[in-house]
Amino acid sequence: MLNRRLLRNLDFVTITTTVILILISLVIIGSATHINTPGEERYWYVERQGTFALFNVIFIIILLNFDYKVLGKFANGLYGINLVMLLAVMFIGQSALGAQRWIQIGPISLQPSEFSKLIMIIALADMLDKKTGKLNSFKDLIPIFLYVGVPFLLILKQPDLGTSLVFLAILFGMLFIAGIKSKHLMVIFGAGAAFLPIFWHFLKDYQKMRLSVFMDPNVDPLGSGYHIIQSKIAIGSGMLFGKGLFGGTQSQLNFLPENHTDFIFAVIGEELGFIGAVLILLLYFILLYRGVKIAGEAKDNFGTLLATGITSMLTFHVLVNVGMTAGIMPVTGIPLPLMSYGVSALTTNMISIGILLNIYMRRQKIMF
Amino acid sequence: MLVKRSNYRLDVLAIIILLVFVALVSRLGYLQVVQGKYYGEKADGNRIRLAPIMAPRGMFYDRNGIPLVSNRPGFAVSLLPISGPVPDDIIVKVASILNITPDEIKKKLSQHSGRFEPIRIKSDIGPDIVTKIEERRAELPGVVIEIQPIRNYINNELAAHLFGYVSEINDVELEKAQEKSNEYKSGDIIGKFGLEKVYDRELRGIDGGNQVEVDVTGRPVNVLGRKETVPGKNLTLTIDYKIQKAAEVAIDEQLTYLQTKSEFRNAKAAAAIAMNPKTGEILAMVSRPTFNPNLFSGGISSKDWKALNENPNNPMNNKAISGEYPPGSTFKLVTGAAALELGKVTPEEKILDTGKHWIIAKGNAEGEALGWINFKEALTKSDNVYFYEMGNRLGIDNLEKYARMFGLGVTTGINLQGESEGLVANQRYKEKVYGEEWYLSETFDAAIGQGFQLTTPLQVAVLMSEIANGGYRYRPYLVSKISSNKGEVIKTFAPEEVGRIQLSDRTLTLIRESLRDVALEGGTAAQAFRDFPIAIAGKTGTAENSHGSDHGWFIAYGPYEDPRIVVVVIVEQGGFGAGSAAPIARKIMEAAFNLNQDPAAAQQTHKPQTAL
Structure with a gap:
């Protein structure tokens, strides 16, 4: 149970950074959903996101009472639940924006692919923990790829290219720390690059379009390219100091679509300017740097691998999301952790950070 | 424990994360600082x-x-x-x-x-x-x-x-x-x-x-x-609404009358001009058929446009400046003036009209014979035989010379587009167009304003003004001043003399007196101007038309002693000018002299200070 020694070992930097980011997110979601202009239900998003954040805090406090090691015991069970959820999405899921990603449970619509990332991290950490030091040949890697491959393909099928790419980021981040040979890593990347054209063939048309417009948004300025163009305009026009909170014309006049979810960073760029955007990126950097630190200080391999997976996941999210809004990454529908509106992602990310706290809190071997 | 290099690999991971952030911050710096202004303009372009x-x-x-x-x-x-x-x-x-x-x-x-x-x-x-x-x-x-x-x-x-x-x-x-x-x-x-x-x-x-x-x-x-x-x-x-309105109404009424109550059923087109002979100011100008310009203001419907385009009488044509008609007997002013000025005839000399000219058997329109007549009688009664003889004595070249001196054959220079030049009958024209030599009979035709002669109503108005004002040719104009919406005058337009024909007083007086008698008992327009309280000078004309009934002309100025208005009217296919055009001219003059409303006001209009 929680004792004073454990509480003293809490990572207050991570907690503070996370709290600040969530508070900022509530303000920016408010701005993006026009909380400043009269209209019914304008508080809905902020209230919902805030409420879930509070519930998650309680949930995390409860989870902190348990050593993260128990996760290893649930790894295979979680993996199984994950597959069931992803299959459920395939058969009873709801479509939105061209992809089948949601399942409705009572009043809550869940996005299983969000949770499946964390589940994959836990399951993979458990698997790699047992294989540490035994990753000497390609043969050793095959079971790992199969293990990750099944949920990966189910998500790719939804289709959710973004999340499946997150899976790859998690996989390679964790393999790297688990000690995969550099030579093997090179071969895998080389082969991956060689198979890219074939991979392209399996993409859905809208995904191909997204990648094409990423190369040149003006091929379809009112369609797929619209998001990129408007997002770049929003960020760029924020200039050094921004247009002020609630003052972003791109966002407030609705030129910027999805501005409270995937493109929320464009609102930050527009309203808070370069300075505000960089300060927020700095908070993310602190958070991720703590993630690496926690991975290094974990008391066991399982903790190191868990922290590595979580950090890899969050890093990839920040890179792809901010890169997408700034026009250097294709549009893949990956939300910005802790910032984008979306309670599934918020919950996943907060629990992930809770796990980081758990690992750090228990970094010292218990001495009697 | 992890393999030994794990700590080293965690450092690599940290460096990768750092590079990710360096890349993102660089990109933001480029978008927001380097290109900020460009995107700012784009954002304004979106919203403004x-x-x-x-x-x-x-x-x-x-x-x-x-x-x-x-x-x-x-x-x-x-x-x-x-x-x-x-x-x-x-x-x-x-x-x-x-x-x-x-x-x-x-x-x-x-x-x-x-x-x-x-x-x-x-x-x-x-x-x-x-x-x-x-x-x-x-x-x-x-x-x-x-x-x-x-x-x-x-x-x-x-x-x-x-x-x-x-x-x-x-x-x-x-x-x-x-x-x-x-x-x-x-x-x-x-x-x-x-x-x-x-x-x-x-x-x-x-x-x-x-x-x-x-x-x-x-x-x-x-x-x-x-x-x-x-x-x-x-x-x-320069337009006077009152005169313009009267002219429009008079033409419409007269055309309706001719179409319904006379033999001239095809009298569907007409033009009228009222002008100040001493300045060239246009007081009224009417052309028929016409159109309603309001139809165009909001974009004309194709139905209306079709109707305008398909009307054979071209409603979009301002016949007062672009219509070319044989001047008919109105040209006798030119022929007469030339004959008197060049001494080809004296006012006293009498010529025998037997109904036909003795060289070429051309006669008067109705075949009448007026016997021994002098210049004044000939002009008042518009005798053709007398003026054939004038043409015979002058020759075509003199006729052409005087016609040009009066300003025929060239545009008057009014500030409207689409003005026609008309045509002054001359030998070179015939040589050029037909490749034939000139015949005397064509001089006869030219002398009474038929044959090759073509004039616009506005040219005839200028001609009549020169008779009225003693030979000064003014550029007709329509705008007297341009002012800002606050009322300050930006530009004013003054009368502009563009030509001068030297005519002796004797010639002028004789022609004017002849024209005065036209509107008096025994003159060709006596009926139209019966009981008209103001002395005027006038001349009827009938332009031969090979496509239908003749066109009727009437030209006038008044008051006789101090001319302040010249009126020119032509009714296409209206027959004799006296019957078709003169009644319109009378109504225009009535309006100009305020005779159509109040007899008391009419008396006042004799004085020069009245608005005209």
């Missing part, structure tokens, strides 16, 4: 639109300040491109509301290059269409209703050929206009005819506009700035 406010065109006033052409408020439908081209489904919806084809809208859209201004689709829409669009506002993003001044010709057809009409600039006109100045842009309303065209640059003013902030649906949410419009300049015309 110029909603133009059209400057009202200048007004037209008559010489006494009575407004003749003004503007009235109307509504126009425009499309505002929002962050890109207007979507097809919107075009289809708007087309169905306006009852036009989507292609017409696409054509208008394609003519516009500017992205940030609304493109006018239809002007002067009715309140029902405004309501329809407002009701469906939510499904019609980018469709805006603008308030637009619509040109209003207060008296509809009155002086339509003088005022002209306005409508939207077309591609050809735009290209031509932009060569000269950048004041013109697509979608502008410009003058296309008449004074509207000639003085377009003065009349059009400078458009203003509101700079508005719009949301993604094109709905204005905020006015950011305003550029005031500068109204166009006003024209004060």
Whole structure:
């Protein structure tokens, strides 16, 4: 149970950074959903996101009472639940924006692919923990790829290219720390690059379009390219100091679509300017740097691998999301952790950070 | 524990994370700091639109300040491109509301290059269409209703050929206009005819506009700035509304009378001019058939346009300046003046009219024979045989010389477009066109204004003015002053002498006295001017027309002693001038001398200070 020694070992930097980011997110979601202009239900998003954040805090406090090691015991069970959820999405899921990603449970619509990332991290950490030091040949890697491959393909099928790419980021981040040979890593990347054209063939048309417009948004300025163009305009026009909170014309006049979810960073760029955007990126950097630190200080391999997976996941999210809004990454529908509106992602990310706290809190071997 | 290099690999991971952030911050720096201004302009381009406010065109006033052409408020439908081209489904919806084809809208859209201004689709829409669009506002993003001044010709057809009409600039006109100045842009309303065209640059003013902030649906949410419009300049015309109105009514009544109550059923076209002989100011100018310029103001319907185009009498033609007719007996003023001035005849000499000329058996119209007559009797009674003999004595070259001295055969230089030159009968013309030598019979024809002779009513008005004023040729004009909308005079127009014919007093007096007798008992216009209280001078004319009945002329000036108005009337296919044209001229003069309202006022008009 929680004792004073454990509480003293809490990572207050991570907690503070996370709290600040969530508070900022509530303000920016408010701005993006026009909380400043009269209209019914304008508080809905902020209230919902805030409420879930509070519930998650309680949930995390409860989870902190348990050593993260128990996760290893649930790894295979979680993996199984994950597959069931992803299959459920395939058969009873709801479509939105061209992809089948949601399942409705009572009043809550869940996005299983969000949770499946964390589940994959836990399951993979458990698997790699047992294989540490035994990753000497390609043969050793095959079971790992199969293990990750099944949920990966189910998500790719939804289709959710973004999340499946997150899976790859998690996989390679964790393999790297688990000690995969550099030579093997090179071969895998080389082969991956060689198979890219074939991979392209399996993409859905809208995904191909997204990648094409990423190369040149003006091929379809009112369609797929619209998001990129408007997002770049929003960020760029924020200039050094921004247009002020609630003052972003791109966002407030609705030129910027999805501005409270995937493109929320464009609102930050527009309203808070370069300075505000960089300060927020700095908070993310602190958070991720703590993630690496926690991975290094974990008391066991399982903790190191868990922290590595979580950090890899969050890093990839920040890179792809901010890169997408700034026009250097294709549009893949990956939300910005802790910032984008979306309670599934918020919950996943907060629990992930809770796990980081758990690992750090228990970094010292218990001495009697 | 992990393999030994795990700590080293965690450092690599940290460095990768750092590089990710360096990359992202660099990118933000590039977008927000390096290119910030560029994207700022793009964002403004998204949200800021110029909603133009059209400057009202200048007004037209008559010489006494009575407004003749003004503007009235109307509504126009425009499309505002929002962050890109207007979507097809919107075009289809708007087309169905306006009852036009989507292609017409696409054509208008394609003519516009500017992205940030609304493109006018239809002007002067009715309140029902405004309501329809407002009701469906939510499904019609980018469709805006603008308030637009619509040109209003207060008296509809009155002086339509003088005022002209306005409508939207077309591609050809735009290209031509932009060569000269950048004041013109697509979608502008410009003058296309008449004074509207000639003085377009003065009349059009400078458009203003509101700079508005719009949301993604094109709905204005905020006015950011305003550029005031500068109204166009006003024209004060030389036209006298009262005379113009009387002339219009008189022509219409006379044409109806001729068509219904006489043998001249085809009398459907006519022209009339009232001019001040001492200045060249046009007091009234009418052409028939006519059109209603208001039809063009909001864009003419194809049905109306078709009707105008298919009328064989060309309603869009100002016959007072562009119609070319044989001058008929009105030309006897030229022949007579030439004969007297060159001493080919004396006022006293009598010539025997036996009904036919003795060299060539050409006679009078009705075959009458007037016996021994002198110049005055010949002109008053419009005797052909006498003037054949004048032609015989003068020769075609002298006739041509005098015709040109009076200003025939060239445009008068009035400030309207489309003026014709007419034709002065001459040997070179016949040689050139027909390759034949000149015959004496053609000199005979020329002497009485038939044959090759062609004049416009305005040229004849100038000719009559020269008789009235002693030989001064003034450029006829329609605008006396241009003033700003605040009332300050920017430009005034003074009479301009463009020619002078030297005529002796003896000649002038003799011709004038002959013309006076025309309107008196025994003269050709005696019946039309019976009991007219003011002495006038007049001349009837009948222009032979190979395509139908003859055209009737009547030209006059008055008062006889102090001419202040010249009136020229021609009725196409109206037969004798005395019966067709003279009654119109009488009514115009009645209006000019205020005889048509109040007998007491009529007395006063004898004095020169009356408004004319």
